[in-house]
Amino acid sequence: MSAFIPYSTQSIDASDYDAVLETLMSPYLTCGPKAGEFEDAVCSFTGALNAVAANSCTSALHLAMLALGVGPSDIVYVSAISFAASANCARMCGAQVEFVDVDPKSGLMDMDCLEQMLDEAQGEGRLPKAVVAVDLSGRCVDLKRLRELSMRYGFKVVEDAAHALGATFNGRIAGCGDYSDITVLSFHPVKIITTAEGGMALTNDAALAQKMRDLRSHGIVHEKERLKDQTRPAYYYEMQDLGWNYRMCDLLASLGISQMRRVNVFLELRRRKAAMYRDLLSGACGIGLPEPDTEGYESSWHLYQVRIENGRRDEVYKELRSKNIGVQVHYLPIYRHPYYWDTGRYAPLPGAEEFFSKTLSIPLHPTLSHLQQQLCAAALMSAAEGR
Numbered sequence: 001m002s003a004f005i006p007y008s009t010q011s012i013d014a015s016d017y018d019a020v021l022e023t024l025m026s027p028y029l030t031c032g033p034k035a036g037e038f039e040d041a042v043c044s045f046t047g048a049l050n051a052v053a054a055n056s057c058t059s060a061l062h063l064a065m066l067a068l069g070v071g072p073s074d075i076v077y078v079s080a081i082s083f084a085a086s087a088n089c090a091r092m093c094g095a096q097v098e099f100v101d102v103d104p105k106s107g108l109m110d111m112d113c114l115e116q117m118l119d120e121a122q123g124e125g126r127l128p129k130a131v132v133a134v135d136l137s138g139r140c141v142d143l144k145r146l147r148e149l150s151m152r153y154g155f156k157v158v159e160d161a162a163h164a165l166g167a168t169f170n171g172r173i174a175g176c177g178d179y180s181d182i183t184v185l186s187f188h189p190v191k192i193i194t195t196a197e198g199g200m201a202l203t204n205d206a207a208l209a210q211k212m213r214d215l216r217s218h219g220i221v222h223e224k225e226r227l228k229d230q231t232r233p234a235y236y237y238e239m240q241d242l243g244w245n246y247r248m249c250d251l252l253a254s255l256g257i258s259q260m261r262r263v264n265v266f267l268e269l270r271r272r273k274a275a276m277y278r279d280l281l282s283g284a285c286g287i288g289l290p291e292p293d294t295e296g297y298e299s300s301w302h303l304y305q306v307r308i309e310n311g312r313r314d315e316v317y318k319e320l321r322s323k324n325i326g327v328q329v330h331y332l333p334i335y336r337h338p339y340y341w342d343t344g345r346y347a348p349l350p351g352a353e354e355f356f357s358k359t360l361s362i363p364l365h366p367t368l369s370h371l372q373q374q375l376c377a378a379a380l381m382s383a384a385e386g387r
């Protein structure tokens with residue numbers, strides 16, 4: 001049998017080894033100059049004014065919630081289809097989570113559903129403090145409509161772009177800050193670039209950035225001009241808020257800097273391979289394909305998610321796995337996880353249920369060969385037809 005083909009994986013080369021080794025031999029292993037350099041690299045790529053590197057996207061999401069002041073008396077709306085962390089960040093602050101249904105084809109937050117929920121919530125005086133919208137698979141959610149709704153209903157927008165480094169919306173790169181208050185990224189190995197574990201929060205609001213930076217490091221303030229007691233010697237620092245240790249270390253930041261030098265190569269390879277799947281699979285019986293890119297609306301193609309239309313998704317999953325093809329399902333609707341479901345507060349949402357029942361992520365990553373792609377496509381078509 002051929003070697004296992006993962007649905008995604010990192011792409012590491014000699015320049016990455018050199019970058020990490022150089023830092024390993026430097027005086028700074030923890031959060032030092034490389035973390036700042038990595039933040040600058042992501043800012044200049046995305047156009048964001050401020051970046052706060054963290055030790056995961058989950059930490060960045062938590063920092064975002066904390067900076068926005070989300071607390072136990074608040075409600076946060078979250079896309080029903082995502083990794084659990086998109087919702088858990090609100091729970092970590094004690095807030096109540098309500099799930100917004102998604103488009104059954106793309107899995108992206110359905111803005112009509114959101115508007116209806118907001119309209120009803122306004123009547124009941126239960127509007128959310130923030131909405132976490134997910135750029136699922138690397139395709140941006142309708143950020144323009146989301147921004148319009150946020151202006152009308154007064155909530156903050158947190159764009160979960162864990163999948164979407166380099167994705168564009170209306171010709172602008174995700175995280176540029178045109179549409180969201182805070183955008184978060186993940187650098188887990190399956191993502192567009194990697195720092196092993198790692199994440200980042202981007203914002204054009206300097207006060208939010210400062211808050212996240214403080215909370216990332218225990219809520220401790222060092223800068224003399226920000227101290228409450230400015231009479232003490234230089235050793236003095238103050239913990240002004242309850243924070244965490246969510247810092248990204250310089251070893252991993254140096255890997256991030258090195259990876260950012262190749263981000264456009266990774267994106268181009270993913271886009272080319274997505275186009276190749278479209279050619280290989282177009283017209284295949286019972287397989288729905290993701291929307292292709294259009295100018296200014298380009299996915300980062302973190303995932304290539306097909307829809308198995310004939311109710312055989314689980315059979316197709318099992319068959320491809322038995323052939324060493326690392327297909328995956330992204331995701332169980334978050335409300336279906338026992339932590340949420342067992343509260344009895346949540347009911348199935350039709351778009352999320354349909355998306356979950358059909359979706360299958362097939363291998364797509366920069367090092368996937370043409371031959372492997374052909375093999376995956378042929379195996380998928382045969383399994384979907386029940387041959």
Ligand SMILES: Cc1ncc(COP(=O)(O)O)c(C=O)c1O
Nearest residue numbers: 056057058083085162186188198
């Ligand atoms: C949409 C989404 N948000 C957040 C996260 C959390 O990212 P991390 O693993 O970097 O904490 C993930 C991880 O897969 C994700 O897919």
